[in-house]
Amino acid sequence: MGINNVAVIGAGTMGSGIAQVAATAGCSVLLYDAYPQALERAAMQLKNTFSKLVEKGKYSNAEAQSILNRITFVNALNTLKNVELVIEAIVENLEVKRKLFAELETIVTPHCILASNTSSLSMASIAASVKTSGRVVGIHFFNPAPLMALVEVIPAVQTRTDVLELAVSTIQSWKKTVAVAKDTPGFIVNRVARPFYSEALRIYEEGIADFSTIDHAMKSLGGFKMGPFELMDFIGNDVNYAVTESVFSAFYFDPRYKPAFTQKRLTEAGFLGRKSGRGYYNYAEGAQKTDPSTDEALLNSIFNRILIMLINEAADACHLGVASAHDIDQAMQKGVNYPKGLLAWADERGIAQCVNEIDKLYEEYHEDRYRCSVLLRKLARNNQRFFS
Numbered sequence: 584m585g586i587n588n589v590a591v592i593g594a595g596t597m598g599s600g601i602a603q604v605a606a607t608a609g610c611s612v613l614l615y616d617a618y619p620q621a622l623e624r625a626a627m628q629l630k631n632t633f634s635k636l637v638e639k640g641k642y643s644n645a646e647a648q649s650i651l652n653r654i655t656f657v658n659a660l661n662t663l664k665n666v667e668l669v670i671e672a673i674v675e676n677l678e679v680k681r682k683l684f685a686e687l688e689t690i691v692t693p694h695c696i697l698a699s700n701t702s703s704l705s706m707a708s709i710a711a712s713v714k715t716s717g718r719v720v721g722i723h724f725f726n727p728a729p730l731m732a733l734v735e736v737i738p739a740v741q742t743r744t745d746v747l748e749l750a751v752s753t754i755q756s757w758k759k760t761v762a763v764a765k766d767t768p769g770f771i772v773n774r775v776a777r778p779f780y781s782e783a784l785r786i787y788e789e790g791i792a793d794f795s796t797i798d799h800a801m802k803s804l805g806g807f808k809m810g811p812f813e814l815m816d817f818i819g820n821d822v823n824y825a826v827t828e829s830v831f832s833a834f835y836f837d838p839r840y841k842p843a844f845t846q847k848r849l850t851e852a853g854f855l856g857r858k859s860g861r862g863y864y865n866y867a868e869g870a871q872k873t874d875p876s877t878d879e880a881l882l883n884s885i886f887n888r889i890l891i892m893l894i895n896e897a898a899d900a901c902h903l904g905v906a907s908a909h910d911i912d913q914a915m916q917k918g919v920n921y922p923k924g925l926l927a928w929a930d931e932r933g934i935a936q937c938v939n940e941i942d943k944l945y946e947e948y949h950e951d952r953y954r955c956s957v958l959l960r961k962l963a964r965n966n967q968r969f970f971s
């Protein structure tokens with residue numbers, strides 16, 4: 584018995600994408616927004632998206648039309664009273680979300696699952712805003728939702744097992760890969776990916792290499808599709824900095840997640856990246872990128888340093904039960920397109936070698952940021968791997 588009637592609240596970037604995914608999977612979707620302009624924009628964008636998909640031959644006209652017909656744009660919350668699943672994708676503000684959930688509880692049936700697409704807020708706090716908190720769960724899509732295969736499903740401490748199971752099977756039936764994550768800051772992807780940005784920024788701030796050299800090292804030696812600075816410019820420095828700051832404070836200011844002044848200053852200056860025409864790189868017409876260094880030893884040391892920090896973070900997330908080794912690896916490949924799972928990469932390089940590399944950084948800096956995950960140390964001591 585699957586879920587057929589879904590509501591998505593918030594018709595912005597994520598909400599319209601999630602509505603598209605659910606409708607494509609055959610569900611009837613009510614897409615609600617508090618602002619009529621947002622609904623009009625979403626309706627227009629979805630129509631354009633499907634015209635393009637028809638042009639590309641992905642759907643026939645009739646198929647596209649029937650998917651679009653399954654999405655109804657609504658501007659009154661009480662129209663949601665018969666849905667089986669609500670996915671909230673409104674502004675990332677705990678109080679606003681809690682208020683909405685409390686109101687939703689008075690509208691929907693007792694069986695309706697209430698989900699949030701939050702990327703950084705505590706699911707336990709969101710769940711606590713309703714009396715029947717066992718039906719609340721995190722369902723975290725990645726941007727753009729129709730294209731990214733991964734969805735993190737996050738049970739709060741209050742979430743009932745049957746609700747978690749139904750959330751997982753529903754999202755799988757929408758042809759997405761599910762990784763179940765503990766309700767901890769950044770869940771899997773937004774936590775494990777932090778060193779990709781922060782270690783790159785640190786290497787730059789220490790004057791070891793420039794942006795294009797660091798990007799080149801990660802692409803040419805690691806097979807990453809974009810380098811850290813290209814990716815931050817793509818995401819937007821304001822958005823990326825805000826996530827880093829929120830993860831840093833949520834972890835009680837653990838130095839491992841410390842934000843970088845370089846990114847703060849660019850954000851303050853309005854150098855947000857592609858969207859503002861300038862970030863780490865200049866996107867003005869005719870602007871030239873500096874050529875990366877070709878010094879192989881330098882490129883290798885940059886790549887090894889960023890990769891070992893990513894592996895260490897993934898190992899620690901595994902050690903602390905944020906998710907299984909398998910789910911962590913899958914999440915990084917399907918949520919942010921990493922070329923390989925980080926823990927499989929650790930196995931390939933050799934766990935003892937990983938411990939050695941991170942310990943060398945610690946010996947050099949004596950900063951807590953470079954502490955080796957206990958799990959890596961234990962595996963190395965017992966001559967074990969993450970995957971057999």
Ligand SMILES: NC(=O)c1ccc[n+]([C@@H]2O[C@H](COP(=O)([O-])OP(=O)(O)OC[C@H]3O[C@@H](n4cnc5c(N)ncnc54)[C@H](O)[C@@H]3O)[C@@H](O)[C@H]2O)c1
Binds near residue numbers: 592616617
């Ligand atoms: N953008 C991303 O890359 C991304 C990725 C994963 C998760 N998220 C999360 O998804 C959520 C939405 O993000 P987004 O980027 O789509 O934002 P957005 O600004 O594009 O869209 C938010 C929509 O919510 C509507 N809204 C705001 N307050 C509302 C309310 N009280 N009731 C009803 N509608 C309301 C707005 O009119 C807007 O249309 C956030 O929690 C965000 O953290 C975003």
